[in-house]
Every structure is written in C-alpha cells, then in structure tokens.
Amino acid sequence: KSRCIAVANQKGGVGKTTTAINLATAMAAVRKKILILDLDPQGNASTGLGVRHDQRAINSYHVLIGENSISEAIVETSIPGLHVVPSGVDLSGAEIELVEFEDRLFRLKTALAERIDDYDYVLIDCPPALGLLTVNALTAANAVLVPLQCEFFALEGISHLVRTIERIKKSYNPDLEIQGIVLTMFDSRNNLSDAVASDVRQYFGDIVYETVIPRNVRVSEAPSHGKPVLLYDTRCAGSQAYIHLASEVLKRESRL
Amino acid sequence: KSRCIAVANQKGGVGKTTTAINLATAMAAVRKKILILDLDPQGNASTGLGVRHDQRAINSYHVLIGENSISEAIVETSIPGLHVVPSGVDLSGAEIELVEFEDRLFRLKTALAERIDDYDYVLIDCPPALGLLTVNALTAANAVLVPLQCEFFALEGISHLVRTIERIKKSYNPDLEIQGIVLTMFDSRNNLSDAVASDVRQYFGDIVYETVIPRNVRVSEAPSHGKPVLLYDTRCAGSQAYIHLASEVLKRESRL
Numbered sequence: 001k002s003r004c005i006a007v008a009n010q011k012g013g014v015g016k017t018t019t020a021i022n023l024a025t026a027m028a029a030v031r032k033k034i035l036i037l038d039l040d041p042q043g044n045a046s047t048g049l050g051v052r053h054d055q056r057a058i059n060s061y062h063v064l065i066g067e068n069s070i071s072e073a074i075v076e077t078s079i080p081g082l083h084v085v086p087s088g089v090d091l092s093g094a095e096i097e098l099v100e101f102e103d104r105l106f107r108l109k110t111a112l113a114e115r116i117d118d119y120d121y122v123l124i125d126c127p128p129a130l131g132l133l134t135v136n137a138l139t140a141a142n143a144v145l146v147p148l149q150c151e152f153f154a155l156e157g158i159s160h161l162v163r164t165i166e167r168i169k170k171s172y173n174p175d176l177e178i179q180g181i182v183l184t185m186f187d188s189r190n191n192l193s194d195a196v197a198s199d200v201r202q203y204f205g206d207i208v209y210e211t212v213i214p215r216n217v218r219v220s221e222a223p224s225h226g227k228p229v230l231l232y233d234t235r236c237a238g239s240q241a242y243i244h245l246a247s248e249v250l251k252r253e254s255r256l
Numbered sequence: 257k258s259r260c261i262a263v264a265n266q267k268g269g270v271g272k273t274t275t276a277i278n279l280a281t282a283m284a285a286v287r288k289k290i291l292i293l294d295l296d297p298q299g300n301a302s303t304g305l306g307v308r309h310d311q312r313a314i315n316s317y318h319v320l321i322g323e324n325s326i327s328e329a330i331v332e333t334s335i336p337g338l339h340v341v342p343s344g345v346d347l348s349g350a351e352i353e354l355v356e357f358e359d360r361l362f363r364l365k366t367a368l369a370e371r372i373d374d375y376d377y378v379l380i381d382c383p384p385a386l387g388l389l390t391v392n393a394l395t396a397a398n399a400v401l402v403p404l405q406c407e408f409f410a411l412e413g414i415s416h417l418v419r420t421i422e423r424i425k426k427s428y429n430p431d432l433e434i435q436g437i438v439l440t441m442f443d444s445r446n447n448l449s450d451a452v453a454s455d456v457r458q459y460f461g462d463i464v465y466e467t468v469i470p471r472n473v474r475v476s477e478a479p480s481h482g483k484p485v486l487l488y489d490t491r492c493a494g495s496q497a498y499i500h501l502a503s504e505v506l507k508r509e510s511r512l
C-alpha cells in the first residue's frame with residue numbers, strides 16, 4: 001500500500017527541499033517507486049532533480065486548481081523509479097485562488113488519488129509557510145517528516161508546527177503522524193549545533209532520527225549541477241547521512 | 257521625511273530577519289528613529305530584539321485586520337530609538353482573512369500612516385513568500401532591500417522577486433525601487449559563494465552593495481540571547497559588516 005510523506009517546516013532554509021530530493025533518490029536506489037510533489041513556487045525540488053523549465057508547463061498549480069490531472073503533470077527524472085510533479089511560479093498565487101473552492105483543504109488529496117497506487121512513496125516538498133498549500137499537503141499525507149536546522153531561530157517555530165499537525169490530525173486527517181524530526185546542517189565546530197540538538201532530543205525523544213545531516217559544502221554545490229548530492233558525490237558526508245536517513249525512515253515505515 | 261524599507265525575499269533562510277534587526281540597530285546607533293515591523297508569523301525579529309511573548313498580545317495581525325491601531329501594537333526595545341511592532345502566530349492565517357477586504361493590498365500602508373512620521377525609517381521583515389503579506393509590505397514601502405544568500409537555490413528565485421517588485425511598482429506603488437541587494441552568509445572557504453557573488457554582481461551591477469555579510473557563528477548565536485549580533489558581539493566580522501551595510505544604505509538614501 002502506498003504512503004504519502006509531507007516534508008514540512010514553516011521556517012525557511014532548513015533543508016526541506018534538500019531532504020526531499022535526497023531521501024527520494026536513496027529510496028529509488030533500493031527500488032522503491034517514488035513520486036516527488038513540488039509544492040513550493042520556487043521550484044527548487046524540480047531544479048535539484050534536473051527538470052527543465054520547458055517540462056514545467058503543466059505543474060502542481062494546474063493540478064490543484066483542477067485544470068489538469070496529476071497524470072498530465074508527472075515528469076520522469078534521469079533517476080530510475082523517481083518521478084516528479086514540478087511546480088511553477090503561478091503557485092505563489094494559488095493560495096488566494098484556492099480559497100474560493102469548497103474543498104480547498106483537500107484539493108491535493110483528491111488529485112493524488114488517481115495515481116497514488118502507482119508509487120510506494122509520495123514525498124511532498126512544502127513551501128516555508130503554514131498556509132493553504134502546506135495544509136493541503138498535511139491532509140493528503142499519512143506522515144510528516146520535519147527537517148530542523150540546528151539554529152536558534154529554527155527551534156522557535158517547532159511548537160507551532162506540531163500544534164498545526166495536531167489540529168489537522170484532529171479535524172481532517174486522523175491518520176496523520178510525525179514520522180520523525182531530522183537534524184540538518186549540523187556543524188560540529190559550532191557549540192550552538194550541539195546545544196540545539198540536545199534540546200531537541202530531550203524534548204522530542206525517539207521521534208528524532210539518530211541520523212544527523214552534517215553541514216557539507218558538496219550538498220550545496222549539487223543543485224547547480226541539477227543533481228541530488230547522492231548522485232553528485234555519493235561518498236561525501238552529506239550523501240552518506242541521507243543514505244542512513246533513508247534506511248531509518250524505511251525501518252520506521254516497516255514497523256507500522 | 258520618513259522612509260519605509262521592505263526587507264524581502266521569498267527564498268527561505270537567506271538572512272532577512274538577521275539583516276532587518278541588525279540594520280535597524282546600526283541605524284538607531286547613529287540616532288535615527290527606527291520602527292521594525294515583524295510581518296512573519298514565526299516572530300523571529302521580535303525574538304531577536306528581546307520582545308517577550310507577553311508583549312505580543314497586540315501584534316501586526318491585529319493591525320492588519322483592523323482590530324487595533326498601530327500605536328497599540330508598538331513596543332519599545334532595550335535599544336534607544338528602536339521600536340517594534342511584534343508579530344504573532346495568528347498571522348499565518350491572515351492571508352486568507354485579508355482576501356475578504358476590498359483594500360486587501362493596502363491594509364498595512366493605511367495602518368502605518370498614523371505613526372510613520374514619528375520615525376526616520378520603518379523596516380519591514382517579510383515572511384518567505386510572495387503572498388498577500390509581502391505584497392502589503394511592497395505597497396507600503398518606498399524601497400526594497402533584498403538579502404541574497406550565496407547559494408545556488410537562492411539565486412533561482414531572484415528574477416521572480418524582481419518581476420513581482422516591477423509589477424507592484426507599475427500597478428500599485430510607482431515610488432517603489434530596489435534600494436539594493438546584499439550578499440549574505442558568504443563563506444570564503446567555499447567556491448560556490450564566490451561563483452554566486454560574481455554572477456549576482458555581473459547581472460545586477462551597482463544595485464549590489466559593496467558590503468558582503470560573511471557567514472559568522474556569532475551571528476547565529478546572538479538570537480538565543482535575545483539581542484542583535486551588533487549588541488551581542490560588536491567586534492565580530494558579522495557586526496562589522498552590518499555597520500558597513502548601514503552606512504552604505506544611509507549613503508544611498510541621502511543621494512535620493
């Protein structure tokens with residue numbers, strides 16, 4: 001049975017896109033069929049997977065407002081088993097347009113239903129906000145994976161995110177669980193990273209994955225080559241960490 | 257005559273809040289009267305300036321929907337001459353509520369009019385999106401200051417941001433100009449930073465400030481002490497860069 005995981009955090013720049021594309025690549029490498037849904041108007045997930053701009057004419061905006069089916073938007077990537085629904089800049093106006101729809105909270109869930117059974121996992125890359133786009137991801141998802149940057153400002157918003165997930169679970173999606181919290185951009189030279197990491201582990205316990213993603217320059221170089229770091233430099237610390245994370249995520253999934 | 261500057265970029269985590277609070281502090285240090293408007297539901301600017309949660313009961317959300325006047329929301333900080341309109345989590349639902357108002361694009365501009373003449377500068381810290389909140393900032397502002405992180409993904413969205421500013425200028429706010437683009441989190445050990453910086457200077461020319469903000473751990477430590485880095489560690493490279501940036505911004509302002 002296929003599963004849908006939303007990669008979400010309203011704090012900006014914490015590694016949502018980097019986590020979504022590398023986790024997806026690692027899962028595709030172990031023969032899982034994966035669909036990445038780019039729900040961020042910036043289209044970083046589409047770019048990070050090498051989807052050209054001419055392949056984004058039909059995108060997640062058109063799927064949400066009902067102009068096209070999800071099948072028409074799906075693009076294959078150079079990675080076997082990994083498909084993408086790209087995003088487009090129109091998406092930044094989607095929130096205001098979605099308000100008009102009766103079923104505005106479930107547009108994504110309904111659109112996904114057509115193809116979800118073709119994939120083992122659907123990963124949704126969310127924008128840095130808790131507006132209608134992220135809410136659509138949370139009502140469509142079975143689980144949420146939360147990247148958390150080891151910085152003070154990033155720690156601040158986490159309780160608001162958890163409260164929002166609880167609210168969606170209670171009112172709209174009883175299935176919804178937090179799959180886990182992954183610490184990102186951990187810099188061992190910086191005491192702040194340690195302090196944030198130990199605070200998070202103390203507060204959230206086992207929800208936090210053992211795998212920690214280190215700050216690693218190869219990770220930030222990969223997008224300019226249109227590849228996930230897993231393909232750009234498999235042996236670097238960033239890639240190795242995402243491979244470990246994928247096995248941890250799959251282990252938790254198998255325990256369900 | 258007072259001026260309003262929106263600190264905006266839809267890419268997340270590029271240094272909008274850090275730039276807004278440190279620029280404001282540096283300007284207050286040379287006796288300018290400054291109001292910071294926190295328009296981000298995360299409230300990082302409020303936290304970074306030491307505004308307690310009990311001081312945020314009336315915030316930018318209540319001002320935007322018209323429940324309170326801006327005067328009722330203004331809080332003094334421990335920095336002489338620097339006041340703040342804090343934000344609250346209600347703000348994350350504001351975009352959907354604002355859609356109902358006829359004057360939804362100008363709610364902030366109208367609300368600010370009551371007190372804008374009491375300040376030399378109003379700096380607006382925008383959320384990481386180009387939705388109604390940022391559009392309200394762009395119709396209220398005279399100028400936009402764009403922090404641009406020296407990373408590939410951050411480069412991608414810049415043309416969309418510039419097109420949005422042009423569109424707002426043409427349709428709603430003929431005054432609006434880009435005051436400048438500031439390169440942030442520049443890491444001299446990393447070739448990517450150099451590559452991005454030279455691309456940006458080549459494309460935008462003199463719009464880019466000479467001052468470059470280096471990646472500097474003291475900057476990311478300061479928020480946990482509720483202080484801008486300018487007060488937390490005045491001598492560090494990050495603070496020195498923000499002092500230079502403030503003098504560059506004021507120089508450009510005096511040329512108007």
Ligand SMILES: Nc1ncnc2c1ncn2[C@@H]1O[C@H](COP(=O)(O)OP(=O)(O)OP(=O)(O)O)[C@@H](O)[C@H]1O
Binds near residue numbers: 016128213215217221
């Ligand atoms: N482990 C890492 N080491 C170094 N750089 C990283 C790492 N993870 C992500 N980055 C870089 O940090 C920046 C932010 O990451 P990313 O864009 O994935 O975050 P995001 O949460 O998706 O941002 P947004 O909120 O804008 O969607 C990017 O330039 C990315 O390349």
Ligand SMILES: Nc1ncnc2c1ncn2[C@@H]1O[C@H](COP(=O)(O)OP(=O)(O)OP(=O)(O)O)[C@@H](O)[C@H]1O
Binds near residue numbers: 154440
């Ligand atoms: N020059 C710097 N050196 C090191 N860390 C920095 C620097 N500037 C900002 N940071 C840190 O990087 C993170 C992102 O910065 P900040 O929160 O200011 O960005 P933002 O654009 O306001 O993010 P958002 O899009 O979520 O509003 C913060 O944890 C901040 O402390």
Ligand SMILES: [Mg+2]
Binds near residue numbers: 040044
């Ligand atoms: Mg992203």
Ligand SMILES: [Mg+2]
Binds near residue numbers: 272274
């Ligand atoms: Mg911010």
